[in-house]
Amino acid sequence: MDSKNIQKNAMQKSAEFTFTPPPEAPVFEPTLEDFADPLGYIAKIRPVAEITGICKIKPPARWQPPFSLDVDKLKFVPRIQKVNELEAITRLKLLFLEKILKFWELQGSPLKIPMIENKTLDLYCLKFWVDEEGGFENCNTPKKWRKIANSMGYSQNTNTINFLKINYEKILLPYDIFEKSKADILKTVKKTETKSEIKDDGDVSNHSFKEISIQNITGFKGDCEDMIPHTSIKKTKTGSDIKTDVNTKNILETEETKCNRELRRLACYGPGPKMPGLNDEEFDITKSRKRPRYDLDPLAIYVCAICQKDHTDNLLLICNGCSDTYHTFCLKPPLNTVPDGDWRCPCCIAEEVHKPAEAFGFAQAEREYTLQQFGEMADKFKSDYFGMSGHLVPTSVAEKEFWRIISSVEEDVTVEYGADLHSMDHGSGFPTKSSLNLYPGDQEYVDSGWNLNNLPVLEGSVLRFINADISGMTVPWMYVGMCFSAFCWHNEDHWSYSINYLHWGEAKTWYGVPGSGAELLENAMKAAAPELFKSQPDLLHQLVTIMNPNILMAAGVPIYRTDQQAGEFVVTFPRAYHAGFNQGYNFAEAVNFAPPDWLKIGRECIIHYKNLKRFCVFSHDELICKMALEGDRLDLETALETQKELVRATEEEGRLRAQIASKGLKSVRRTAFELLGDDERLCEICKTTCFLSSVLCTDCKHMACLQHATDACQCPLNKKTLNYRYDMDELHIMLQTLDFRVNSFDKWMSETKKMLLPTAPDIGRVQKLKVLLDEADELKIPKCTLLTQLKNEYTAATENVEPIIIELDDD
Numbered sequence: 001m002d003s004k005n006i007q008k009n010a011m012q013k014s015a016e017f018t019f020t021p022p023p024e025a026p027v028f029e030p031t032l033e034d035f036a037d038p039l040g041y042i043a044k045i046r047p048v049a050e051i052t053g054i055c056k057i058k059p060p061a062r063w064q065p066p067f068s069l070d071v072d073k074l075k076f077v078p079r080i081q082k083v084n085e086l087e088a089i090t091r092l093k094l095l096f097l098e099k100i101l102k103f104w105e106l107q108g109s110p111l112k113i114p115m116i117e118n119k120t121l122d123l124y125c126l127k128f129w130v131d132e133e134g135g136f137e138n139c140n141t142p143k144k145w146r147k148i149a150n151s152m153g154y155s156q157n158t159n160t161i162n163f164l165k166i167n168y169e170k171i172l173l174p175y176d177i178f179e180k181s182k183a184d185i186l187k188t189v190k191k192t193e194t195k196s197e198i199k200d201d202g203d204v205s206n207h208s209f210k211e212i213s214i215q216n217i218t219g220f221k222g223d224c225e226d227m228i229p230h231t232s233i234k235k236t237k238t239g240s241d242i243k244t245d246v247n248t249k250n251i252l253e254t255e256e257t258k259c260n261r262e263l264r265r266l267a268c269y270g271p272g273p274k275m276p277g278l279n280d281e282e283f284d285i286t287k288s289r290k291r292p293r294y295d296l297d298p299l300a301i302y303v304c305a306i307c308q309k310d311h312t313d314n315l316l317l318i319c320n321g322c323s324d325t326y327h328t329f330c331l332k333p334p335l336n337t338v339p340d341g342d343w344r345c346p347c348c349i350a351e352e353v354h355k356p357a358e359a360f361g362f363a364q365a366e367r368e369y370t371l372q373q374f375g376e377m378a379d380k381f382k383s384d385y386f387g388m389s390g391h392l393v394p395t396s397v398a399e400k401e402f403w404r405i406i407s408s409v410e411e412d413v414t415v416e417y418g419a420d421l422h423s424m425d426h427g428s429g430f431p432t433k434s435s436l437n438l439y440p441g442d443q444e445y446v447d448s449g450w451n452l453n454n455l456p457v458l459e460g461s462v463l464r465f466i467n468a469d470i471s472g473m474t475v476p477w478m479y480v481g482m483c484f485s486a487f488c489w490h491n492e493d494h495w496s497y498s499i500n501y502l503h504w505g506e507a508k509t510w511y512g513v514p515g516s517g518a519e520l521l522e523n524a525m526k527a528a529a530p531e532l533f534k535s536q537p538d539l540l541h542q543l544v545t546i547m548n549p550n551i552l553m554a555a556g557v558p559i560y561r562t563d564q565q566a567g568e569f570v571v572t573f574p575r576a577y578h579a580g581f582n583q584g585y586n587f588a589e590a591v592n593f594a595p596p597d598w599l600k601i602g603r604e605c606i607i608h609y610k611n612l613k614r615f616c617v618f619s620h621d622e623l624i625c626k627m628a629l630e631g632d633r634l635d636l637e638t639a640l641e642t643q644k645e646l647v648r649a650t651e652e653e654g655r656l657r658a659q660i661a662s663k664g665l666k667s668v669r670r671t672a673f674e675l676l677g678d679d680e681r682l683c684e685i686c687k688t689t690c691f692l693s694s695v696l697c698t699d700c701k702h703m704a705c706l707q708h709a710t711d712a713c714q715c716p717l718n719k720k721t722l723n724y725r726y727d728m729d730e731l732h733i734m735l736q737t738l739d740f741r742v743n744s745f746d747k748w749m750s751e752t753k754k755m756l757l758p759t760a761p762d763i764g765r766v767q768k769l770k771v772l773l774d775e776a777d778e779l780k781i782p783k784c785t786l787l788t789q790l791k792n793e794y795t796a797a798t799e800n801v802e803p804i805i806i807e808l809d810d811d
Contacts, residue, residue, distance in 0.1 A: 505586025
């Protein structure tokens with residue numbers, strides 16, 4: 001589906017709310033034996049779970065870790081979430097509505113949104129569908145208005161289509177005219193700037209001045225005492241008092257130039273006041289905005305800023321913002337009557353209406369809560385909202401209500417969410433070695449691999465080679481939820497795995513998109529709400545935007561759902577987008593982890609980040625090199641994946657170094673990048689974290705990765721230095737070390753397979769099996785079928801040998 005059709009479909013679905021739950025994600029129930037090896041089990045279910053992006057894991061019934069936080073001591077300040085502002089299309093509607101309301105309010109005519117079919121008229125959708133039909137001037141038949149009414153989910157009777165047409169003409173058409181005048185403004189500004197250059201280049205004294213009427217002297221820069229004052233007293237119709245401050249700004253600004261902030265700045269250096277002898281046609285609506293100082297009659301300075309006339313003073317308005325004056329009939333669009341309230345001129349309106357929207361985010365609540373206080377607030381909110389005890393509300397009912405609120409401009413539901421609480425600050429919900437008052441049975445959970453404090457650093461997890469405690473990645477974060485508090489569409493940093501455990505409370509509803517559908521989701525969201533992404537291109541990285549799964553599914557995005565109950569895990573897979581909301585008061589804990597199979601997609605993520613100019617959390621190359629240098633700690637799978645990554649990194653590094661050397665860069669220096677702060681080794685261009693090398697300019701101090709070595713600055717190469725962590729020989733030695741380890745694994749596997757064959761010789765068999773088992777321990781061979789067979793064979797062989805040894809001893 002192309003972008004335009006996605007947007008049309010999104011508009012149609014937002015008009016008439018419906019919600020169909022996506023298909024269920026897979027649920028796994030490991031045995032006690034499977035559960036003993038977390039990473040091994042996740043690798044086992046990966047072929048199935050990776051297809052859906054998320055899955056749920058139910059631990060064995062006996063696995064019930066105690067909740068170890070002191071409920072009375074934990075205090076936190078939650079985030080405030082206005083639920084309907086989370087949704088992309090609803091946020092667009094709210095932003096547009098704010099502009100329209102501001103547009104009319106500033107003209108002294110506060111707007112009251114009309115109702116249609118017991119609902120507030122959707123002005124955003126109305127404008128969208130009228131634009132789709134070619135604009136208001138082309139919507140000149142009842143057939144087109146019926147089509148618009150149908151697209152908006154309204155009935156198609158005569159009253160409805162007349163209502164839509166009348167209200168478009170009354171509310172939106174003046175705004176359209178106002179917006180479309182910007183193109184003419186730009187042309188007018190360019191024309192006046194050209195005249196300014198001609199005037200500046202010439203000698204002012206050589207101009208011949210024509211005799212003109214008194215009202216055309218309004219822009220003359222002569223001494224005020226030499227001017228002939230205008231003796232008529234003007235009565236202006238406006239909602240504010242006339243300002244006569246002699247320090248009023250003298251700035252050349254027209255209706256058009258003020259619509260654009262950049263042009264407003266340029267206008268300060270543009271053409272001066274209208275000079276005598278220049279006719280009206282040449283200047284069109286770009287007139288003098290600089291007022292002379294009239295000593296005798298300060299009121300006489302008020303002439304229309306567009307036509308430069310002071311006639312028809314009963315229709316002359318004074319702007320409450322800048323005090324400029326305009327005829328009602330000179331405005332675009334013209335005003336039929338004089339507004340009753342305060343009025344702003346087109347320039348002030350444009351400045352206010354076109355202010356760039358602030359980046360959307362969540363404010364912090366003013367109140368600090370304990371868990372008990374937050375729970376009391378959360379439970380009361382849900383029971384009041386649904387009119388029954390919170391735990392009696394079915395998850396399907398809460399789910400549908402959540403998406404209804406999300407899609408509604410009128411619903412003003414505000415909730416709070418205790419998100420991203422750092423376990424190093426508050427402690428963890430799981431028992432740890434530092435937990436107080438541990439019971440004897442708690443030690444099992446302190447050491448468990450499913451304890452989220454342990455999972456990221458287990459044998460077989462590559463994140464254990466990162467020295468820093470990265471909050472949320474290697475150190476868990478905790479989340480205290482209430483009904484309708486939500487987490488928005490996102491995928492994990494570096495496209496790593498994530499795991500979430502719900503300690504207690506009501507369910508958490510999840511939606512997931514597999515990594516293979518990540519780009520589909522990104523494109524669908526950008527197509528459905530293009531204005532949001534135009535102003536904030538990295539919106540999906542801010543974790544502040546959600547979209548109805550049905551809209552995304554209609555665009556071809558594969559989405560799956562699951563309800564996570566207390567005591568259950570939810571795992572997300574690499575690059576899988578996920579979002580969701582809490583059904584009620586609950587407490588969850590989450591962390592990232594990365595098995596060896598992640599290394600390849602982790603590299604792809606870095607390339608993606610470079611293209612987006614997004615900051616990295618850690619250096620991927622640094623991680624790979626650290627693993628290679630500690631090769632004796634790697635198991636077979638990790639060594640194989642590390643070898644592949646290091647080969648790729650070494651080849652690319654060699655190519656880029658040769659390329660920059662061929663251009664004439666000669667100065668080189670070894671640098672310990674790992675001792676630098678991340679902000680001290682960022683590429684100026686792509687923002688990646690440098691480790692294997694970088695190029696530093698000694699003049700301007702700009703640093704860049706080798707890919708952007710010549711783009712960061714224009715300084716000559718003799719001013720630049722190649723900083724490197726390892727020379728190419730050292731990188732090749734690291735590769736050879738990994739090769740040796742991988743070859744050792746291969747040799748062990750080959751010899752083990754031979755010993756397990758039925759044709760293997762019996763002489764010295766027990767001793768050879770024992771040697772292979774010892775090598776397996778030394779090489780850190782992971783649990784696999786081959787190792788299990790070897791252990792079983794050795795056990796059987798030693799049992800058969802033992803009676804023979806006893807008989808020999810007896811003899």
